[in-house]
Amino acid sequence: METSAALLSVENIDKSYGTLVLFENLSFGINQGQKMALIAKNGTGKTSLLEIIAGADQPDAGQVVKRNDVKVGYLPQEPNLDPQLTVEESIFAADNETLQVINRYEKALNNPEDTEVYQKAFDQMEALQAWDFETTYKQILSKLKLDDLSQKVSDLSGGQRKRLALTNLILDRPDLLILDEPTNHLDLEMIEWLEDYLKSENLTLFMVTHDRYFLDRVCNHIIELDDQKLYSYKGNYAYYVEHRANRMETEATNLAKAKQLYKSELDWMRRQPKARTTKSKSRIENFDDIKERATNRRKEHKVSLEINMERLGSKVIELHKISKAYGEKELFSNFEYVFKRQERIGIIGKNGTGKSTFLNILTGQEEPDSGKVIIGETIKIGYYTQGGIKIKPEQKVIDVIREFGDYIPLKKGQKISAQQLLERFLFDRKKQYDFVEKLSGGERKRLYLCTVLIQNPNFLILDEPTNDLDIITLNVLEQFLLDFPGCLIVVSHDRYFMDKIVDHLFVFENEDISDFPGNYSDYRAYKKLEQEEAYAKPKAEKKVQEKPKTTEVTLTYQEQKQYKRLESDIKKLESQKAKLEAKFLEDLNPEKIKELSIDLQKIESDIEEKTEKWFELSMKSES
Numbered sequence: 001m002e003t004s005a006a007l008l009s010v011e012n013i014d015k016s017y018g019t020l021v022l023f024e025n026l027s028f029g030i031n032q033g034q035k036m037a038l039i040a041k042n043g044t045g046k047t048s049l050l051e052i053i054a055g056a057d058q059p060d061a062g063q064v065v066k067r068n069d070v071k072v073g074y075l076p077q078e079p080n081l082d083p084q085l086t087v088e089e090s091i092f093a094a095d096n097e098t099l100q101v102i103n104r105y106e107k108a109l110n111n112p113e114d115t116e117v118y119q120k121a122f123d124q125m126e127a128l129q130a131w132d133f134e135t136t137y138k139q140i141l142s143k144l145k146l147d148d149l150s151q152k153v154s155d156l157s158g159g160q161r162k163r164l165a166l167t168n169l170i171l172d173r174p175d176l177l178i179l180d181e182p183t184n185h186l187d188l189e190m191i192e193w194l195e196d197y198l199k200s201e202n203l204t205l206f207m208v209t210h211d212r213y214f215l216d217r218v219c220n221h222i223i224e225l226d227d228q229k230l231y232s233y234k235g236n237y238a239y240y241v242e243h244r245a246n247r248m249e250t251e252a253t254n255l256a257k258a259k260q261l262y263k264s265e266l267d268w269m270r271r272q273p274k275a276r277t278t279k280s281k282s283r284i285e286n287f288d289d290i291k292e293r294a295t296n297r298r299k300e301h302k303v304s305l306e307i308n309m310e311r312l313g314s315k316v317i318e319l320h321k322i323s324k325a326y327g328e329k330e331l332f333s334n335f336e337y338v339f340k341r342q343e344r345i346g347i348i349g350k351n352g353t354g355k356s357t358f359l360n361i362l363t364g365q366e367e368p369d370s371g372k373v374i375i376g377e378t379i380k381i382g383y384y385t386q387g388g389i390k391i392k393p394e395q396k397v398i399d400v401i402r403e404f405g406d407y408i409p410l411k412k413g414q415k416i417s418a419q420q421l422l423e424r425f426l427f428d429r430k431k432q433y434d435f436v437e438k439l440s441g442g443e444r445k446r447l448y449l450c451t452v453l454i455q456n457p458n459f460l461i462l463d464e465p466t467n468d469l470d471i472i473t474l475n476v477l478e479q480f481l482l483d484f485p486g487c488l489i490v491v492s493h494d495r496y497f498m499d500k501i502v503d504h505l506f507v508f509e510n511e512d513i514s515d516f517p518g519n520y521s522d523y524r525a526y527k528k529l530e531q532e533e534a535y536a537k538p539k540a541e542k543k544v545q546e547k548p549k550t551t552e553v554t555l556t557y558q559e560q561k562q563y564k565r566l567e568s569d570i571k572k573l574e575s576q577k578a579k580l581e582a583k584f585l586e587d588l589n590p591e592k593i594k595e596l597s598i599d600l601q602k603i604e605s606d607i608e609e610k611t612e613k614w615f616e617l618s619m620k621s622e623s
Contacts, residue, residue, distance in 0.1 A: 005032040005044065007070045007176050008053065008206055012425070013062030017609045022048055023228050028061070030176065035205040037215050039240070040225035041426070042442030042470045046208045047077065047180055049225075053206065054178045066176075071097075073174030076182055077134070077441070078164030083154035086147055090153060092201050093139050094168045098130050105130070123330055133171075138168045143193045144186075145351060159185025159351075179207035183214055184467055187351045188493050188520075210471055212237050212496040217598065238594070266489045302384065308512060312341050312458050314401070315376035316487060322371035324357055330511045331357055334371070337515070339459075339487055346520065347491040349508025355491050356386070358459055358506075358513070362489075382457025386464050391436050397422065398432040400447060404454055405582035426473065441468040458486035466494040495520045528604070535611060566614040573607045 009029045017020045020046030030036060030053075040046050051057035053064055054074035066072070085093055091464075092099060101124045108121040114242040125131060144163040153161065162185050169177065177198075183191045191214065198205060198218045209215060215222070222233045222240040231247065315337040323333040331354030347355050360366040360518070361373060363383050375381075386452070387402070401418040402506035416424075422432050425446060439447065445468045452460075466474055474497065481488060481501050492498055498520040501611070505516040505523055516523050580600050 006030070006067075007032050008064065008066040008072075009054065013059035013064065015052065015059055017046055019138070021228065023225060026230055027329050028223060028230060028232065030204065032175075032204055033202070034183060034221050035203075035219045036207075036221040036223065037219045038206070038208050038225065039221055041448065041472050042468075043440045044228075045623050046225070046470075047440075050074070050178055050180050050206075051076075051315050052207060053137045069176045071172075072178060073169045073172055073212050074178045075162070075166055075169050075180060076181060077162070077184070078158070079161055081161055081165060083152070085153050086150050087141065087153070087156075089169065090164055091141075092172065094169070094172065096172045098133055098171065098173070101125055101128055101130050102133060128173075132591055136170055137167065137347065144190055149401055157185075159282045163190075166194075166500060166557045173203075176206065177307035179205070179209070181209055182207060183209055183211045183493065186493060187496065188348060189350060191422055193495055193497075200602075207540055210466060210474060211467055211494055212471065212474075213494075214238075216496075238591070247602070260319070271478060288603045310621055311378060312486060313335055313376050313378035315374075316341060316343075316379060317376065317459065319362075320374065322361060322368040322373065324354060324366075324369050332508070332511065332513045333466035335513045342485065342487065344488045344501060345490070346502035346505045347489065347508065348520065348523070349497075350503055355508055356463060358508070359383070359489070359491065363461065369508075377451045379459050380455075380457050382452045384449060384452045384460075384462045384465055386467070389436070389451070391444075393437075395436050397427055397436060400436060400451060401454065404451065416434060421450065421454060426476070438591055442470055444471065446473055452454050452575055459489075460484060460486060461489045463491045464493070465490070466492050466497050486596040490546075527602075531608065532604070535608060563614070563617045566610050566617070570607060570610050570614065573610070577603050577607065 006029045009027075010025055013026050014024045026049075027153055038046055038049065048057060051074075052059050055064075056076070057073065060178075081090055082093065101121070105121040105125050108118040112118065138149075141149070141164075144167060146160060146163055146167070152233060153164070156164065166182065182194065186194065189213065195214055195217055205218070207219075217236070219236055220234070222235070222237065223242065224231045224233070224240070231244075233243050235243070239509070280297055317338070319335060319337045321334045321336055323335070324331045325333075349355050357366060361368050363381055364373070364375075398418060401422060404418075406413040417434060419429065423429070426446070427443075429430055436444065436447070445465075465477065469477065478497065478500055488501070490498065490501055503520055504518060505520065507514045507516050507523070516526070518526070577600065580596060580603065584593070
């Protein structure tokens with residue numbers, strides 16, 4: 001629920017780099033309790049705006065005003081951590097209020113005569129629940145797969161460093177969290193954990209992310225920076241999509257009206273009336289304004305490439321009992337699969353389960369330990385890897401494409417020039433002559449994607465293609481892939497992207513690959529049902545074998561209170577769940593069904609969590 005308490009105000013700020021104007025006269029506020037996201041194209045200054053708000057950069061003009069007591073926490077895409085520290089040392093080296101309170105409490109314990117100082121330190125420990133700090137940070141690190149607390153920061157990957165910085169930020173409990181692409185380098189399980197945390201915590205949030213499910217489930221306010229203008233939407237991503245479409249439709253209508261008015265005014269101007277009355281002078285002065293409105297076309301291009309793809313033969317790719325291990329760690333063994341024409345497969349699994357290795361074997365970059373890969377004669381593989389584009393010194397954008405030729409063959413004997421191709425991938429003529437090293441991370445990824453697609457592959461493999469791409473580009477890419485007539489394999493943690501593009505999944509888990517018949521949302525629903533059945537079984541067995549309760553004897557006083565409270569909470573949640581499920585029998589619109597589904601998912605998650613804790617205390621009481 002939004003309140004009127006403004007934590008921070010952005011007032012008329014400008015930012016430029018040389019002749020490149022990112023934004024001008026930008027103003028908006030972030031209120032307490034808002035969970036706000038910024039949507040904009042790559043290269044329009046999203047990261048610059050976040051850095052200005054976080055105090056890491058200054059605007060050219062205007063100011064950012066925040067309340068004196070507001071503590072801001074910022075997660076950049078590339079965090080700055082001391083490489084000499086271990087993971088655990090990095091936690092204790094952070095400028096963290098809870099750690100400061102713990103230090104004051106430990107000093108007070110060494111000076112017991114000063115009861116006033118001790119009482120104050122004790123009260124602060126209570127207020128921040130600092131007693132559980134060690135348990136808390138270890139739980140968060142475990143969720144983010146940073147289990148080796150003694151590992152040096154210098155030995156961590158870029159993704160692991162970002163996860164460590166995220167842990168520090170969560171532990172610091174700032175009043176305002178500023179997050180730049182927080183889901184990058186997180187696997188699906190980590191993303192869903194972070195999603196639940198940000199959704200359930202009472203905090204204020206401002207972030208940039210391309211993860212549309214994340215936006216939909218976490219955010220309650222979206223601002224869009226479009227053509228240096230700011231538009232505000234008081235709702236989640238689904239609300240934004242609907243109301244942006246309405247805005248675009250209104251703009252198109254107004255543009256058509258402006259063009260019609262411009263045409264009539266132009267005819268009048270050409271007649272050059274001799275009588276210059278006050279009224280006609282006013283009309284002449286207004287002409288320039290009418291002309292500007294009539295010629296204000298949107299610079300939006302769509303990727304519309306009917307590439308002359310080579311025909312797929314009857315044999316695509318066959319995998320015969322392939323296995324791969326690194327030392328004692330087995331990734332998968334005796335996996336068999338025969339790819340069919342026009343298949344669309346998604347690959348999911350935790351980090352380190354062998355997804356990228358599998359793709360490298362498929363493309364011949366690595367050999368399996370056993371088994372063989374047979375590739376059909378007509379197959380031409382296009383492989384988009386996480387490595388990205390290799391930048392050559394002094395190379396311009398247009399030169400990257402021209403390495404593949406000046407023209408690309410299209411269907412029906414047509415062809416498209418390298419310049420036209422880049423325009424369709426949202427690089428205007430001016431941008432095409434920029435040096436590649438000047439491009440933003442997202443623009444480089446878009447250029448790299450373009451170089452893969454223009455080679456006319458009929459078997460396309462995309463390994464995390466959505467990282468660093470803005471939402472506008474993602475929509476463009478999705479449209480291209482939906483029309484792509486060849487085979488497609490996608491590895492992505494972008495659930496929205498996967499649901500839209502793929503028909504079935506290869507699931508990497510437990511040193512095995514299984515073929516799941518559905519998209520990612522179908523898979524999560526299946527896993528949820530599987531977990532519920534797993535919890536229900538021991539619960540049913542316990543009722544049969546129930547022994548007299550001895551909680552008063554073996555549980556501490558606090559545990560007894562928690563045990564009884566959990567029983568009460570579970571009953572209330574079960575009742576809420578039943579009422580919510582009954583609402584699905586009513587005649588509901590799709591938006592309401594989606595809203596109720598999210599609420600039901602949260603209640604079911606709470607029931608699982610509390611039931612698990614109840615079992616722990618129950619087992620302890622009987623031991």
